Amino acid sequence: xxxxxxxxxxxxxxxxxxxxxxxxxxxxxxxxxxxxxxxxxxxxxxxxxxxxxxxxxxxxxxxxxxxxxxxxxxxxxxxxxxxxxxxxxxxxxxxxxxxxxxxxxxxxxxxxxxxxxxxxxxxxxxxxxxxxxxxxxxxxxxxxxxxxxxxxxxxxxxxxxxxxxxxxxxxxxxxxxxxxxxxxxxxxxxxxxxxxxxxxxxxxxxxxxxxxxxxxxxxxxxxxxxxxxxxxxxxxxxxxxxxxxxxxxxxxxxxxxxxxxxxxxxxxxxxxxxxxxxxxxxx
Numbered sequence: 001x002x003x004x005x006x007x008x009x010x011x012x013x014x015x016x017x018x019x020x021x022x023x024x025x026x027x028x029x030x031x032x033x034x035x036x037x038x039x040x041x042x043x044x045x046x047x048x049x050x051x052x053x054x055x056x057x058x059x060x061x062x063x064x065x066x067x068x069x070x071x072x073x074x075x076x077x078x079x080x081x082x083x084x085x086x087x088x089x090x091x092x093x094x095x096x097x098x099x100x101x102x103x104x105x106x107x108x109x110x111x112x113x114x115x116x117x118x119x120x121x122x123x124x125x126x127x128x129x130x131x132x133x134x135x136x137x138x139x140x141x142x143x144x145x146x147x148x149x150x151x152x153x154x155x156x157x158x159x160x161x162x163x164x165x166x167x168x169x170x171x172x173x174x175x176x177x178x179x180x181x182x183x184x185x186x187x188x189x190x191x192x193x194x195x196x197x198x199x200x201x202x203x204x205x206x207x208x209x210x211x212x213x214x215x216x217x218x219x220x221x222x223x224x225x226x227x228x229x230x231x232x233x234x235x236x237x238x239x240x241x242x243x244x245x246x247x248x249x250x251x252x253x254x255x256x257x258x259x260x261x262x263x264x265x266x267x268x269x270x271x272x273x274x275x276x277x278x279x280x281x282x283x
Contacts, residue, residue: 009064015077019220022060026053051261058217058262062109069115070134079116083221089228093209094122099165101203101210102172103229105253107263112222113215114172118143125164127157127173148179148198158198165208175199175249184246189257193250200245203231204238212252217262227252 008021068078093100104113114126118141130138130147138145146153146160161171178194182201185192203210213226229252232244256263 005060005063009067015068016220018064019061022057026057055261055264059265062265065109066111069111072136081222083218083223085224087224087226089211089226090213093211096209097168099168099208100170101199101208102170103199103210103212104174104214105176106174107256108214108216110265113213117172122170125161125169125171161202165206173199195246197242200242204241
């Protein structure tokens with residue numbers, strides 16, 4: 001199945017045609033495992049087969065879109081998939097001049113929000129997996145990319161990010177992938193979810209505005225949405241404040257998990273470790 005995605009990605013046809021071809025392939029993806037069980041618990045959303053096909057399409061389409069984003073010649077066709085960008089909350093918070101945390105999550109087409117924000121020319125520091133970034137992209141931008149999983153970057157992650165925010169910069173990161181030493185585990189939807197505390201710590205100590213922003217599939221197009229994350233009561237102790245902050249963050253993510261299998265690109269691994277979305281796993 002991985003070969004099918006690679007073949008479609010390389011076809012000399014417009015990107016939107018490739019996404020349509022993936023739609024045709026999705027019903028025969030052979031996907032098993034937790035997506036079917038999840039769908040069985042949510043019959044009001046879709047049948048198990050339909051849920052599985054939608055989830056496979058979203059994962060496969062995300063890989064194809066990322067291929068285009070990382071190719072400087074094909075990149076514009078991927079960015080043109082944005083049908084609507086509601087980022088008023090980002091611009092309103094940015095104009096306050098206090099620095100800004102753009103808080104995202106591992107849902108939707110991978111790396112899309114990051115790449116779209118790069119085109120907006122914000123002074124960015126980005127927390128991301130840097131091992132798949134193309135060399136041309138790092139050289140073509142003033143953005144600083146920090147990988148929380150690399151020991152040499154992990155040790156300076158918070159310090160560099162705090163300095164950048166103090167200077168009025170924008171920090172883009174996700175709290176739903178626990179890579180730091182301090183994490184919080186919350187049980188939701190019948191399973192444990194682990195969250196990093198680096199971003200809430202920066203938000204609390206620096207008192208900078210936080211906006212949650214997501215890039216999500218809407219049919220064969222992409223919608224970018226944003227909303228201010230209001231800080232919890234400052235009178236709370238650190239542990240209670242972090243918990244309340246993460247609860248507000250989760251309130252934005254949960255509806256996506258429950259209604260949009262196309263966007264379960266990464267968070268499926270909270271249930272089962274799956275290397276690639278098109279590989280079959282035991283049911």
